[in-house]
Amino acid sequence: MPTILITGASRGIGLESARQYAADGWTVLACCRTPDTASELKAIGGVSVHALDVTDIGAVDRLARSIDQPVDVLMNNAGQNMRPPRGLGDMNYAAWSNLFAVNTLAPFKMIEAFQDHLRRSDRKIVLNVSSVMGSITDTSGGHVAYRSTKAALNMVTKVLAGDLAGDGIIVFSIHPGWVRTDMGGPSAAISPEQSAAGMKKVVESAGAGSNGRFFDWKGDTIAW
């Protein structure tokens, strides 16, 4: 069976994705910062749980060295928002730097560290969980820090798609929808189940034409 590695798998979309891939018989490598408190994740049968802070470069390298098997799908799902959102007049620059580290640099590092695992696999798919809020075309005011980190992540997706195309690796950004998670809040439009199921379909139908693109959870293209 194929293998998926998911970051930020202890809750929300990551947790639900772990559930759905495990239910389909995939090997699931689930990463989260504190496995000790990830009781819902550990309750899923057949999932191997790994402690990982994605901003800890050394820890990412150590995890990659410790996993000796192909990774068919790398789901860069771990991400953060700035709470409260700040903008012109009250920006917190240290928090913004931290947001770049989590949302932009960490997915890049994960791909560097797991590139050989991907090459050895059959599917060779990377999905960077981005957000429609990273669409420069559609942006309105507010949430400048979060938006900028996701726009930068989309650029990472685009450049990686060119760099790795020769290896047959497919990289795309995906907007999970506005989901009822800790980040999305209780009044969001869709459930984690709907979002994860939608993204799973997009992964199943991914091909060379998906490389370097930006989709939503239904598979529709989002403008940069």
Added chain:
Amino acid sequence: MKTLLITGANRGLGFDFTRRMAETGWHIHACCRAPVQADGLQALAVKHDVTIHALDVADFSQIDALKTKLGDEPIDVLFNNAGIMETNQRTLSLDHTNQMFDSLDEDEWMAVMRVNTMAPLRMCEVFVDNVVASDRKQILMMSSIVGSIGSNQTPRWYHYGTSKTALNMVMRNLAADLKDRGISVVSLHPGWTQTDMGGPTAALSIDESVGGLFKVVETLTPNDSGRFIAWNGDDVPW
């Protein structure tokens, strides 16, 4: 009298833009890291209404200090021009192997983000009231097609490219946030130009690039706010 506040004014595109504005009679606050070494700018200040300020935009306390110096003086055009490819411009070749795939340098990437993405927002935070108090009310961001996700000519420089993509997002946010205060904000793409950053084999002379940018800026209207405009007036894809 119209006033320009520009960062990175000592060389390349910033210097030539400053020179043209000075020659048309603008009052200019020209910022650079090391005024003592800025011979061209010093010479310009002898003949024209140019005041030189020491400013490393990565050091936000220096931005605050500049605000103390300028007070409430109206600023017609704030040009966030300063930008870096890397913290130490090590070579004039365009390899930039320190920001290719397989060589993540987190500190270097964050340093480029700070200068190219965060400092322009900090400049806007600090000087927005000065811009509001002016006639023109324009904020310019020196971006680059290297930050265009939709363009397929993108060189593979992760640090520089993502920093300019993020800057374009900052620009779009400001354009939306500052619309009600009458401020126009745009990103500019100068073309691949024969500067220290672009190298001697680049397609455009500084004169061609800045001549084009000068025209673009001269004819900007509030309707242009939120655009990403190339030196020749074309829109650049996001």
